[in-house]
Amino acid sequence: MKNIAAIVIIFLLMFGACLALDVYIEHSLEELSAAVDKIHKNNDIESVNEFEKLWEKHEAGWLMVMKHSEADEISEHVMSMKKNLELGAMDGYALELELLKRHLEDMPSHIKLSLKNFL
Numbered sequence: 001m002k003n004i005a006a007i008v009i010i011f012l013l014m015f016g017a018c019l020a021l022d023v024y025i026e027h028s029l030e031e032l033s034a035a036v037d038k039i040h041k042n043n044d045i046e047s048v049n050e051f052e053k054l055w056e057k058h059e060a061g062w063l064m065v066m067k068h069s070e071a072d073e074i075s076e077h078v079m080s081m082k083k084n085l086e087l088g089a090m091d092g093y094a095l096e097l098e099l100l101k102r103h104l105e106d107m108p109s110h111i112k113l114s115l116k117n118f119l
Contacts, residue, residue, distance in 0.1 A: 025065060028058040029107060036101055043093075045085050052078050066107070074103055 035051040055074060063071055077100040084093035 021061075021064065024061055028061060029104065032058065032104055036097070036104060039081075040097060040101075043085075043090075045082060048078060048081050048085065052082075070103075070107075074100065077103065 031054060032051070035047070035054050039047040039051055041047075055078065059071055059075075077096050080096040081093055081100070084090070084096060
């Protein structure tokens with residue numbers, strides 16, 4: 001009986017942790033998407049820097065459920081956007097911004113807590 005109780009408790013703890021992580025990811029995705037919208041609206045280096053700080057804040061949490069290469073891609077898009085803005089290359093900046101948007105839009109399907117993603 002103690003073994004069954006221990007298994008149930010462990011299962012409940014794991015389920016709770018997964019739900020908490022899912023809520024965290026959803027909330028941080030909303031913040032990041034809002035920051036990307038602000039970048040698109042303002043087209044300035046300050047907005048990009050704000051997104052970069054926000055991404056650095058949330059990156060560790062996201063790395064629990066996503067591949068490191070995907071996180072690196074987001075960081076690379078931000079660096080490229082900053083470089084293109086500094087050089088005045090608005091075409092390159094717009095391309096990187098669009099790639100960043102698409103990357104964030106695709107994230108929920110990649111990081112959704114499901115059996116398919118665990119296997």
